[in-house]
Every structure is written in C-alpha cells, then in structure tokens.
Amino acid sequence: MGEGPLETEEAVTQRASRPASRRWLYLAIVSTIVASLFLGYSLMIMFRGVNPDKRNPVALSEAAMGDQLVLAIGRTPGGQAEWANYVVLMRYMQDRIGRPIKVRYIADRESASGIFENGEAVGGFLCTRSYLLLEQKGVVRAIAVPVTSGACTETAMIFVRSDSAFKTFEDLKGGSVAISSKTSVSGAAYLYWLADQKGITVDSFFGTIDVSPTQEDGLRKLSEGSVDAAVGCSTEARLYPPGTFRAVATSPEYALPPFVISTSMDQETADALLEALMSFDAHASLPADSVLNGFEPVTSADYAFSRELLKYIPAGDSE
Numbered sequence: 001m002g003e004g005p006l007e008t009e010e011a012v013t014q015r016a017s018r019p020a021s022r023r024w025l026y027l028a029i030v031s032t033i034v035a036s037l038f039l040g041y042s043l044m045i046m047f048r049g050v051n052p053d054k055r056n057p058v059a060l061s062e063a064a065m066g067d068q069l070v071l072a073i074g075r076t077p078g079g080q081a082e083w084a085n086y087v088v089l090m091r092y093m094q095d096r097i098g099r100p101i102k103v104r105y106i107a108d109r110e111s112a113s114g115i116f117e118n119g120e121a122v123g124g125f126l127c128t129r130s131y132l133l134l135e136q137k138g139v140v141r142a143i144a145v146p147v148t149s150g151a152c153t154e155t156a157m158i159f160v161r162s163d164s165a166f167k168t169f170e171d172l173k174g175g176s177v178a179i180s181s182k183t184s185v186s187g188a189a190y191l192y193w194l195a196d197q198k199g200i201t202v203d204s205f206f207g208t209i210d211v212s213p214t215q216e217d218g219l220r221k222l223s224e225g226s227v228d229a230a231v232g233c234s235t236e237a238r239l240y241p242p243g244t245f246r247a248v249a250t251s252p253e254y255a256l257p258p259f260v261i262s263t264s265m266d267q268e269t270a271d272a273l274l275e276a277l278m279s280f281d282a283h284a285s286l287p288a289d290s291v292l293n294g295f296e297p298v299t300s301a302d303y304a305f306s307r308e309l310l311k312y313i314p315a316g317d318s319e
Contacts, residue, residue, distance in 0.1 A: 067100075068099070068100035068101060068102050069099060069100070069101050069102070069122055069123065069269075070101075070102045070104055070120060070121045070122060071090060071093075071101055071102070071103055071104065071121060071122070071123045071124040072103075072104045072105075072106050072112065072115055072116070072121040072123070072124030072125070072126070073086055073090075073103060073104070073105050073106065073124055073125050074106035074112045074124065074125060074126045074127055074130060075125050075126055075127040075128075075130075075257045076125065077125070077146040077148050077235070077256045077257050077292075078146065078148040078149070078235065078290070078291040078292050079216060079235075079236065079239060079291070080214070080216065082290060082291065082292055085282075085286045085287070085290050085292050086125070086292075087103070088285060088286060089280055089285075089292075090103050092276065092280055092285065093273065093276040093277070093280075096272075096275075096276040096279065097269075097272045097273065097276055099269075099272075104120065104121050104124070112126050112127070112130040112134070113130060113133060113134055113139075116134055116139050116140055116262065117134070117137070117139055119262075121262075122261065122262040122264075122265055123259070123260060123261040123262065123265070123273060124259065124260065125146075125257060125258070125259055125260075126140075126257060126258070126260055127184070127185075127257050128185045128186065128254075128257045128258075128303065128306050129183055129184065129185045129310065129313070131257065131258055131260055131303075132185070132303065132306060132307060132310050133310075134260070135260075135300065138263055139262065139263060140260040140261065140262055140263060141260060141261060141263055141300070142258035142259070142260050142298050142299065142300060142302075142303070143258070143259060143260070143261055143270065143273070143274050143277075143297065143298065144258065144259040144274060144277045144278070144295045144296065144297060144298055145255050145256050145257075145258050145259070145295065145296055145297075145298035145302070146256055146257075146259070146292060146293075146294075146295055147292075147293040147294045147295060147296055148235050148256065148291045148292055148293060149235060149238050149291045149293070150293060151235070151256075152255060152256055152296045152298070153253040153254060153255055153256065153302075154186070154233045154234045154235045154253070154254065154256055155233070155234045155250050155251050155252070155253055155254075156186040156187075156190035156231065156232070156233055156234075156250075156251040156254075156309075157231070157232060157233070157234060157237065157247040157249060157250050157251070158172075158177075158191065158194070158229055158230075158231055158247065158248050158249040159219065159222060159229060159230050159231075159232055159237060159245040159246065159247055159248075160172075160222070160228065160229050160245065160246055160248055161222060161223070161225065161244070161245060161246070162243050162244060162245060162246045164228070164246070166228065166229070166248060167248070168248055169194070169198075169248045169249045171248070172205075172206065172228060172229050172248070173205055173206075174205075174206070174207045175206060175207055175208075175228035175229060176206065176207060176208035176209075176210060176227045176228045176229070177191070177206050177208070177209060177210065177227060177228065177229045177230065177231065178210040178211075178212050178217070178218035178219075178221050178222060178227045178229070178230040178231070179191055179209065179210070179211055179212070179218060179230070179231045180211075180212055180213065180214050180215045180217070180218055180231070181211070181213065181214075183313055184215070185306055185309045185310055185313070186215075186231075186233050186251075186254075186306075186309065187214075187215045187218070187231055187232070187233075188231065188313070189309040189310065189311075189312040189313050190231060190251050190309055190312075191231045192312040192313075193251075193308070193309055193311075193312040194249055194251075196312065208227075210227050215230075215231070215232045215233060215236045216236060216239075218230040218231065218232060219232045219236055219237065219240070219245070222245065223240065223244060223245075229248070235256070235291075238291070239291075251305070251309075252305050253305070254302070254303060254304075254305040254306045254309075255298055255302035255303055255306070258298050258303075259273075259277060259295070261273060274297070277295040278294075278295055278296075278297070280294060280295065281294075282294045
C-alpha cells in the first residue's frame with residue numbers, strides 16, 4: 001500500500017496545540033462575559049442605591065411635582081472616601097420623593113456661594129464656612145446633619161503623633177503645623193482662635209505653617225512625620241488606627257457640615273427632603289466600612305461655635 005506524505009514535526013505540534021488553544025480561547029471569552037456581568041451589576045447597585053419603602057412613599061402634591069431638583073455636594077462629611085455612598089443617598093432621595101434629582105459636584109468649595117446665589121442649586125451638602133456665609137445672606141438654611149461614626153457633632157483639635165515628645169500646645173513653639181485651607185472654619189480658624197485665647201499669634205509662634213488642600217492631607221503628613229502637628233477634626237482622626245495621634249488642644253463641640261436648602265424652597269418640598277434624609281437606612285444601604293450612619297434634624301443654633309470661629313479666618317482669605 002502507498003503511504004501518504006508524512007507530517008513534519010512542526011505540523012504535528014501545530015495540530016496538537018489547536019485543541020488547547022481553542023480551550024484557552026473559550027475560557028477567555030467566558031471569563032470576559034462573567035467579568036462584564038459582575039462589573040455591570042456592581043455599577044447598577046452603586047448608582048441604583050436602595051429602593052424606598054413603596055408602602056409608605058412621600059406623596060408630593062401636583063404643585064410640588066416640578067422640574068428636577070439640583071442638589072450640590074460641596075462636602076462629604078466622613079471624608080472624600082464616602083463620595084460613592086452619598087451618590088447612593090441621592091438616588092434614594094430621588095426615589096423617595098418621586099422627583100428627579102441632578103447632582104452637582106463642587107470640586108472647589110469656595111464656588112458654592114455663586115451656585116446657590118444664582119439658583120443653579122436648591123439644596124445639598126456644604127462645608128461649614130460656605131453654609132454660614134450663605135446663611136448670613138439669607139440664601140440657605142440648614143435642615144439636617146449627617147451622623148458619622150456615631151456622632152453628629154465633632155471637635156477641632158491640634159494633633160501630634162502619639163510617640164511625639166510634644167506634651168502640650170506650648171511645647172510646639174517654633175515647630176511646624178499643617179492646616180487645611182485658611183478659609184476652613186475647623187481646619188484653620190480654630191488654630192487662630194486658640195492662639196488668640198492664649199495671647200499669641202500663629203505666625204510668630206510656629207516656625208512653619210504648612211497649608212494643605214484638605215485636613216486629610218495634613219493628618220497624613222503628621223502620620224508620616226513630616227510635620228510636628230496638624231489641625232484636624234475628631235471625625236477625620238477616627239479614620240486612623242487608635243493611638244495614631246494625641247490631642248494637645250480640643251475645641252468645644254459643633255455640628256458637622258449640614259444639608260442645606262434654599263430659603264425660597266416651598267415648605268412641602270423641604271419637608272419631603274427632610275423626611276427622605278431621616279428615613280435613609282444607612283446600615284442596610286451602604287457598605288459595612290462606611291462611616292455614614294444616617295441623619296438628624298439640625299438648626300442654626302447648632303453652629304454657634306462655628307460662627308465664632310468664622311471671625312478668625314485670616315484677613316485677606318475671606319470671600
């Protein structure tokens with residue numbers, strides 16, 4: 001019998017490798033599909049948030065069912081890492097009041113005043129200073145305050161590292177201190193208020209004043225040992241392991257940055273937004289590592305000490 005042409009060693013190797021190649025191709029396709037489905041589901045959960053209790057929805061009158069509400073986020077109490085959780089909250093509020101909500105993120109906190117004054121936003125979360133300035137102008141009022149790490153109030157502190165040789169505030173003379181923006185009520189004004197109480201000036205007492213973009217940055221520098229002290233809030237310090245910092249000065253308590261609404265908002269819509277905030281179940285809706293626990297009603301009186309600190313923003317740094 002005649003024999004067909006012999007396969008070369010290379011041809012045999014290629015033919016033998018085809019089934020394995022196909023298997024790896026199929027596996028790659030299936031893995032891609034599974035990963036895409038998982039990513040899509042994760043994004044859906046993040047932006048869909050939690051469904052409200054359909055049995056007890058907030059019923060707005062036809063007059064209050066207008067165009068979308070624009071809510072601004074200029075501050076996320078609990079830290080920048082909580083941003084995604086505030087997105088979940090906003091989606092819940094939209095579903096709860098039955099009215100579309102558009103979120104306006106304010107990267108520059110100092111631009112908040114213009115957004116509210118010209119009517120681009122009718123509510124949202126503001127840093128304390130922006131709220132106080134807008135309240136003075138009669139533009140907004142506070143209706144709710146977040147509860148983070150179990151508290152709706154905080155204190156400003158002068159922190160040193162726990163292993164630092166500095167035991168008192170006076171020990172810091174000639175040293176370096178990190179503060180956030182000089183327009184920050186708790187991140188900078190507290191230091192100037194404290195210095196005034198002690199009859200000294202910040203610029204002459206400290207050798208170096210390190211101005212950081214945020215309190216988180218200042219505390220990070222302190223934890224790394226690049227500064228001797230940092231001004232920060234008790235809520236920010238809780239993000240570090242216990243025993244990382246030690247306070248050498250502590251302020252009276254004041255309320256966390258609030259959720260505000262425009263003073264021109266109709267009462268029915270204002271009540272609906274407040275009810276949505278109060279009914280938000282943070283424990284059931286947010287990841288276990290979130291420090292946002294819910295909301296409590298708040299009034300202007302809860303910011304009395306913050307108003308005192310507002311007077312101590314360094315000259316030339318006010319709006």
